[in-house]
Amino acid sequence: MAARMQQGGRPGGSRFAQFKLVLLGESAVGKVSLVLRFVKDQFDDYRESTIGAAFLTQTIALDESTTVKFEIWDTAGQERYKSLAPMYYRNANCAVVVYDITQASSLDKAKAWVKELQRQANENIIIALAGNKLDLVSADPTKRAIPAEDAAQYAREAGLLFFETSAKTADNVRELFTAIARKLPLDQAGPRSIRSAGHRPGVDLRPESSGTQGASGCNC
Amino acid sequence: MDEIASEYDVVVLGTGLTECVLSGVLSVKGKKVLHIDRNDHYGGEAASVNIEALFKKYGKNTGDEPWKKYGRINDWNIDLVPKLLMSNGELTNILVSTDVTRYLEFKQIAGSFVQQGAGSRATVAKVPSDAGEALRSPLMGLFEKRRARNFLEWVGSFNGNDPATHKGLDLSSCTMKEVYDKFGLEATTRDFVGHSMALYQTDEYINQAGMAQDAIQRIRLYVNSMARYGKSPYIYPLYGLGELPQGFARLSAIYGGTYMLNTDVDEIQFDDAGKACGIKATMKERGEEGPGMKFETKAGKILADPSYFPGKVQVVGHLIKAICILTHPIPNTDNSDSLQLIIPQSQVGRKHDIYIAMVSSAHNVCPKGYYIAIVSTIAEGDSNHHLELQPGFERLGSIQEKFMGSPTPLYAPLESGVNDNIFISKSYDATSHFETTTDDIRDIYRRAEGHELVVEGLREGQTLAQE
Ligand SMILES: Nc1nc2c(ncn2[C@@H]2O[C@H](COP(=O)(O)OP(=O)(O)O)[C@@H](O)[C@H]2O)c(=O)[nH]1
Numbered sequence: 001m002a003a004r005m006q007q008g009g010r011p012g013g014s015r016f017a018q019f020k021l022v023l024l025g026e027s028a029v030g031k032v033s034l035v036l037r038f039v040k041d042q043f044d045d046y047r048e049s050t051i052g053a054a055f056l057t058q059t060i061a062l063d064e065s066t067t068v069k070f071e072i073w074d075t076a077g078q079e080r081y082k083s084l085a086p087m088y089y090r091n092a093n094c095a096v097v098v099y100d101i102t103q104a105s106s107l108d109k110a111k112a113w114v115k116e117l118q119r120q121a122n123e124n125i126i127i128a129l130a131g132n133k134l135d136l137v138s139a140d141p142t143k144r145a146i147p148a149e150d151a152a153q154y155a156r157e158a159g160l161l162f163f164e165t166s167a168k169t170a171d172n173v174r175e176l177f178t179a180i181a182r183k184l185p186l187d188q189a190g191p192r193s194i195r196s197a198g199h200r201p202g203v204d205l206r207p208e209s210s211g212t213q214g215a216s217g218c219n220c
Numbered sequence: 221m222d223e224i225a226s227e228y229d230v231v232v233l234g235t236g237l238t239e240c241v242l243s244g245v246l247s248v249k250g251k252k253v254l255h256i257d258r259n260d261h262y263g264g265e266a267a268s269v270n271i272e273a274l275f276k277k278y279g280k281n282t283g284d285e286p287w288k289k290y291g292r293i294n295d296w297n298i299d300l301v302p303k304l305l306m307s308n309g310e311l312t313n314i315l316v317s318t319d320v321t322r323y324l325e326f327k328q329i330a331g332s333f334v335q336q337g338a339g340s341r342a343t344v345a346k347v348p349s350d351a352g353e354a355l356r357s358p359l360m361g362l363f364e365k366r367r368a369r370n371f372l373e374w375v376g377s378f379n380g381n382d383p384a385t386h387k388g389l390d391l392s393s394c395t396m397k398e399v400y401d402k403f404g405l406e407a408t409t410r411d412f413v414g415h416s417m418a419l420y421q422t423d424e425y426i427n428q429a430g431m432a433q434d435a436i437q438r439i440r441l442y443v444n445s446m447a448r449y450g451k452s453p454y455i456y457p458l459y460g461l462g463e464l465p466q467g468f469a470r471l472s473a474i475y476g477g478t479y480m481l482n483t484d485v486d487e488i489q490f491d492d493a494g495k496a497c498g499i500k501a502t503m504k505e506r507g508e509e510g511p512g513m514k515f516e517t518k519a520g521k522i523l524a525d526p527s528y529f530p531g532k533v534q535v536v537g538h539l540i541k542a543i544c545i546l547t548h549p550i551p552n553t554d555n556s557d558s559l560q561l562i563i564p565q566s567q568v569g570r571k572h573d574i575y576i577a578m579v580s581s582a583h584n585v586c587p588k589g590y591y592i593a594i595v596s597t598i599a600e601g602d603s604n605h606h607l608e609l610q611p612g613f614e615r616l617g618s619i620q621e622k623f624m625g626s627p628t629p630l631y632a633p634l635e636s637g638v639n640d641n642i643f644i645s646k647s648y649d650a651t652s653h654f655e656t657t658t659d660d661i662r663d664i665y666r667r668a669e670g671h672e673l674v675v676e677g678l679r680e681g682q683t684l685a686q687e
């Protein structure tokens with residue numbers, strides 16, 4: 001696991017749960033940008049849109065005693081030619097499906113990704129729809145290609161959380177992830193949360209974890 | 221859809237484990253990689269498939285959708301290649317060095333067993349994991365136990381560079397027979413040491429000059445892998461072996477590799493010197509209307525699995541295997557939820573060992589209450605392959621469903637690739653682990669790149685945009 005500070009984590013008596021979050025949506029709608037805003041509070045206008053974020057984590061303190069940690073998976077560009085692997089969806093607790101409010105076709109793509117999630121992911125996955133690049137529309141309303149109400153209605157019908165966001169100005173980014181955190185079933189957190197507590201169900205392959213089971217091996 | 225770049229350093233064909241590890245490593249090293257597969261899924265021969273796909277693959281899709289009685293189809297991840305990972309082996313090393321362990325979870329295989337005798341007198345026993353266990357093993361009589369302990373202690377303390385630890389043997393030239401003789405080991409002990417610890421599949425190693433060193437390294441790998449987590453020398457990824465290529469593909473993608481499934485290679489382009497220099501290909505999803513997306517790109521070199529170049533490979537053997545679904549653990553194995561069981565060739569009058577690899581719901585490869593056992597061996601005859609596996613079937617008890625096709629040809633490239641710029645991998649062989657796969661990965665890397673692959677510290681200094 002990435003050795004990242006767990007902001008908001010508290011010892012003793014507090015609730016702490018970890019969830020896998022996956023990003024989906026057409027290339028260049030701003031998936032990685034949203035996550036980088038959320039995790040690092042950064043934005044880069046000239047980001048090369050192909051390079052992915054390996055593995056990011058971020059925690060949200062919901063209240064005094066409840067902390068949610070997101071383990072965030074980026075598509076790493078494998079969505080471009082529809083080559084995402086089943087591993088990507090496996091055990092995902094939540095998903096952010098992103099479209100670009102200035103690109104008419106991107107909402108249809110988002111709807112297709114929601115269908116794909118319903119086919120491949122856990123039944124009870126929490127899905128949020130994010131209409132990104134709100135800043136472009138605020139600056140020039142004629143750039144809007146998808147009315148907020150259209151997307152909101154689709155989200156209502158499909159049972160999705162919905163926000164219009166801007167990774168550039170940070171508008172609604174924290175709100176988006178907080179809303180997801182609030183909807184996650186903290187009490188029956190999935191296998192990911194057990195893992196976060198430090199004991200993964202399986203074996204730890206890192207070299208420092210070896211040799212704990214009796215030292216009958218030779219030193220080669 | 222975005223344009224494909226006009227040129228890549230490396231074009232990789234096929235997404236088996238070998239190809240995905242190479243793709244990942246090359247991307248991390250800054251190479252621009254295009255990775256293509258004609259299938260709609262990752263893994264090629266190293267994929268894990270669901271129960272419906274398995275029925276269909278083996279032509280057992282009779283009208284009544286027979287997979288329906290096995291629960292949710294996606295609860296099944298059935299390997300097509302019967303292999304396990306040595307916990308101290310090279311693939312584990314590569315997984316750790318590349319951090320692909322982030323995407324996967326591993327669990328131990330619960331037991332390692334070996335058969336002695338055959339037919340109604342067959343017994344199954346745990347393979348002793350170290351000198352201490354050798355003393356308690358039912359596989360040997362009292363005096364033999366002590367000899368085996370001495371032998372295993374010596375293997376553990378043996379140092380290739382220190383002749384004082386060589387017991388007066390010249391290990392660069394001596395045979396394993398001479399070593400066994402030195403310790404006075406009985407034939408049955410030689411059998412389980414050679415086959416269930418050194419994991420040789422035939423007895424050819426015994427009389428080959430200079431093989432003693434190799435045998436000792438193999439036994440040490442077994443013993444050290446065993447010592448790492450305790451129950452067996454093997455580990456296995458949750459959701460099946462098919463996760464491995466996916467994990468390395470993700471690594472490659474994170475470092476800029478481009479992935480295209482559902483893509484047929486229409487043509488390989490060659491330059492005047494006869495070296496491959498580009499491809500023409502078509503991406504088209506199953507059921508998609510129209511001609512698909514055609515493209516052409518230059519390639520610095522091509523890496524491929526044998527299926528992409530049938531004219532450039534030879535058949536080096538045939539693997540026979542049967543995938544068996546059980547509703548109970550394998551008898552006489554302490555109810556192990558997963559195991560390897562080796563039937564040494566000498567015990568059943570064969571030249572090649574029979575392997576059984578079993579996993580279950582403990583590794584998220586099937587619903588609770590089911591067990592998936594793959595019985596495999598190298599084919600020795602041209603027919604009656606079912607009979608060749610029979611001693612393995614006898615170990616399984618009642619078999620709910622059996623999937624067995626004709627023998628799988630094992631391919632190896634005819635040439636190294638230096639002449640035509642096409643570097644071809646070998647098929648997954650009959651060994652129980654991935655050590656020969658990682659040997660092949662290193663070999664292809666050396667052939668293609670002209671230097672040794674070093675995975676230690678691979679990712680250091682290779683900064684990602686946002687790490
Ligand atoms: N104006 C504006 N540009 C954005 C926003 N989010 C992302 N971008 C830009 O859109 C391009 C693609 O973003 P990226 O995060 O790589 O998209 P991805 O391919 O979906 O991961 C980049 O040039 C970003 O700088 C946003 O909220 N507003």
Ligand SMILES: [Mg+2]
Nearest residue numbers: 031032049077
């Ligand atoms: Mg991206």
